[in-house]
Amino acid sequence: MLLIRLLLALLERRPPRGTVPVLFPLASWDPARQDLYTWMTQELEQDHPALRDPVPADRPPAATGTLARALLKQRLILPILDGLDELPEAMGARALHAINQALPAGQPLVLSSRTAEYRSALTAPSGTSVLLNGAAGIRLLPLDPAKAAAYLERDAGGAGTPAAARWRRVTVALGSDTSASKALSTPLGLFLARTIYNPRPDEEVTELPDPDELLDQARYPTRRDLDTHLFAAFIPAAYRPHPQYPTRWSVHKAQRTLTFLASHLQHTLGGTPNLAWWQLHKALPAGQPLAIGLTASLMGGLPGGLVVGLYDGFATGLGVSLCVAISLALVAAVIASKSGERSPSSGFHWSWRERSGWRTCGLTLGLIFGLAFGTSSGLEIGPMAGLIGGFTGVVPFALLSGLRSVHPDLDKAVGPGTVLARDQRTFWTLTLLGGATGVLMYVLSYVLLIPMGGQMSGEDIALAFAVTFPIGLVLGLIRSVWMEFLVAHIKLAVAGRVPWHLMSFLGDAHERRGVLRQAGAVYQFRHIDLQRHLAEGRRRPGRPTGATRGRQRDRHGWCGWERRQP
Template sequence: MAVVLLAVTGVLWAWGVDRVDAVGKVIGVVTALLGLPPLVFTAFRLRWGTPGPGSVSLGEAADMLAEAARRQWEAETRVRRLNDPYPLPVAWEAADPDSAEDWALLRAAAEQAPGGPSNDPSRWADGPEGLNGSGNDIEEVFLQRIPTRRLVVLGEPGAGKTMLLIRLLLALLSPAHREPGGPLPFLFPLATFDPTRQDLRAWMTHQLIREYPMLGSPAAGIGAGSGLRDDSLARALIDNGLVIPLFDGLDELPRAVRPHALQSLNEALPAQHPLVLSSRTAEYGQALAPARNATVVRLNGVAGIVLKPLNAAVATAYLSRDAGEGTGRNAGRWSRTANALQDDPGSPLAQALSTPLGLFLARTIYNPRPGESTAEIPHPDALLDIDRSSRAAVEHHLFRAFLPAAYRPHPSHPCPWSLEQAERYLAFLARHLEDTLAGSPHIAWWQLSASFPTRRLILALGFAGLLTSLLAGLLLGWPVLGGGILVVALLCASATAGALFTPVHEHSGPNIRIGWLPNIFVVVGAGSGLVAGLVLGLPFGLWNAVTTAVGAALVGGLAGGLSAGVPTTSAALSPHDLLTVDRRVFIGLWITGALAAGSVVGLGTRWQLGVLCGLAFGTFLATGGAMWWRYSTARMLLAAQRRLPWRLMRFLADAHVRRGVLRRVGTVYQFRHLTLQRHLARRDVS
């Protein structure tokens, strides 16, 4: 604040504004504006007021969410080619008894649940062995065979746990299993959950709203007077049991907090609440018994299954069909490899190709895509010539060959990036996730700025502001050097203040609930400005006090109303959509703040000073209320260092849709598999 006031005073004297009343008026307005951050940015995080005309019932919200989720995951299934050429017949068997509830206790818990069992007891399995199955059996296992409808899905890396969860999600969303207004499944990646600091239901609410902004609206019949901390549709859906959570990736949490995560699930979701949890087998066992003499934490009322590896015949049949065999093309392409696997089904090569991940890598490397010629791609016989001394050696070869295959030239889809560029960009992103973000799997654009300290981002913004202000100084007739330096000082000070009061954090995601909504903060903001203007303006005369107070009240009321606006679309936001929303928030806040402060100060003194103060306050509001500027600044710095492309979002979308390197989960991207992320993070790409 001191820097801003000094800069304003310096500009006043430089322009010859030596009247004490004008100085007092400007200082009063600016001080009133800078006194609003706690109010304004509290308003960004809270929402007051009654439900508007757009409020919907819980049943309607559930139906809209179900339809949007179905479309989203059907599209993602096509991108991931989970059904091309056909769904892999992943099979499973009952998990070790130590991983699940005793079957007799599980049956008793379902029978004694309030209101009785949620499914037909005559269709319950007689014991854990009754859970064995494959493919589409997963829906019957979850809905009918398990008395409590609580399931743990275990498996080795790449075994297909997420794929099975997506298959179950789509089955539960189908009209055959879901009635209008009924519960619906939602996939929650657990990697961003911190059970030591976050409430599980609050975290689930945030995930729902970030992906489906319309769920931030108030639920019909729940208003400001309800006494609830969160009256959103998302929280109401969760609290009323209309969301079936599919928690993916317990193993992606740090080892020390996994037992806390299980305890959070027990506390937040009672034993009669359906859920699914996936994890790697060893990591789940460690979570149940974290250390010697430590308290054992078990997930209440769950049955467990373990995914089985694919046998050699299933693997080679899938690869052969994907290559086009059986249609007169590429006959015998995989025959030598198939013979080798059948001769030694326990070999390291057979083990590497026994998972959906291994088959995905192999098909990408050795099978032609539509429009490609087999003469232009490696032949599967190359697998018989590589180092096959261990499974790790075979998998290392597949990971090394994957990116060259994903980015090989294609006549129908020319790639704007060379293989060398793509490898460098993806390796940086992998190291960013592993080193900067402690192994998080989420490539979230708002976390890109974590690569730099905030001061470096502000200095970069200040440098850009210097160039802009010098040009503005020439156009407006200001002293080029002095005016430019003062403007940059204002810009940097305002950006610093905005960063300190920002209502969002790199790990929580953009605040999409910023907008204009008349509410109590309008009154409080106007009142704060009025009082501040009177108190600060009175020493310089009654007239100055009145004009300063009126101007500050107008700005305070306008700033106080900048809260709680929620996009009304029922479609899921993509990463690009979320970036667009946040950019609009930044621009809207900047224009609103600049016009408000600039008009008040400009009318009271000089229009040049109004421009200066408008620039400062608009920058303050925008940098505090949106993440777009942090992302854009970091992206340009990284692009200048050749660590990322200039058009990053286009690169990520291409890696997702056309290359299969990334997958999309809501508003973030992930590497196709965590093992691929860790492989790239260790890769030396200069």
């Protein structure tokens, strides 16, 4: 939150043509595999799709590559690097060295880290010191004990209430050297404590645990032990039953879902805090392309088979359905396997200037389908029908091949649910446009074939729609990511890892439970430490794993290190 407030303040004071501050979470950077510029370029292009475009030809020769890369090279981006302590401990010194190498002296930079982790990163494995050139240290101090006490009592109902009186022994201990005082010296600790121990409206105090247990030195001898207790008790407290706060999800279901999602972020996506619905398929093992192919084959093969079966019999319809389904399954599986890192779509536009390969594909498909329609008619009305059909097929397919996705700026998106709804709308619109292309092709052919005795029938219109519907389905798969999310969601819900109404669950966890927060088009856990705790599973107090011991110490303070402009 401190860095976000800094970013907003820098934007307010930014002069014309000045540098633009951008927040980069370091958790997804691997300094051993990527240099800083390459990684920041990828982050910019992922969050701002418009920056993937190449630099215009009229720009200076030095500005080459994508717009994101050019902005970094021209020093027009002020990097705010969040969370050096979120990198593996062995990577700290390497990361500092990479930052020194990539960013020249005089370029402004902000880097955040916990104090102990930063001190550890200053020493490379070889024993040499690695300093961040020109850095000035700024330390975030603990909360004032009086303000912390007032916050707990006010949230409990105000001084003099029975619920506020339960905090008396704890508030007296604030400012001392006890574990409870250290744990409640941060906004996160206070939020967890009030959620666990303070009643909601019309909730009986006797049903809640007593905050005096925070002072039990035998159970929680260290700050780490008490932090672990607060994290473990937070989810059950957030989802405890209450008449005014009904929930569709039990404590067990919520705990299991949030633990799975945290593990997905921490272990599958490299520790990133961004919970993006379009990356949910990465939580699945191998086999996702096959599942997408089978789903697409059912959606695309059934319409054609049903139409043909109604007019030419069950056997013919089944054969057509199987042929279309198998072909579509193979195409969809190949598309899914080569999709790579994609972002959702907010719509589409028509453009004839880009990607001549798509134009060629569209024209070829149009010619093939047009000739097929014309030839079938030409058996009765003459060979000229084939040429007319070929011409009328090229026009609608050429229009279809010119459709391009419009990707939203994910940092400015109004919410994950809205982004999902727009991407789903793009998928279905393009899919139906594919079917409409066949109808348009047939109507154009009929209009041109009227002088030659052509006739229009409802059977032919339905068949035209069913035949080209799979092409629209493939286009929808290419231009949106909703199908990948749908298949992943169904598979995970069947396995019991996420609820069937996942987006409703995430919205409730954000709006009513305080477990998640919203950052543009993605959700994030309220704190990175909560994400790590859930991902690593519950542990007995006093028995942390070696991988987390370094990360969990010295939580009362972390530092922001700023290299100032000369």
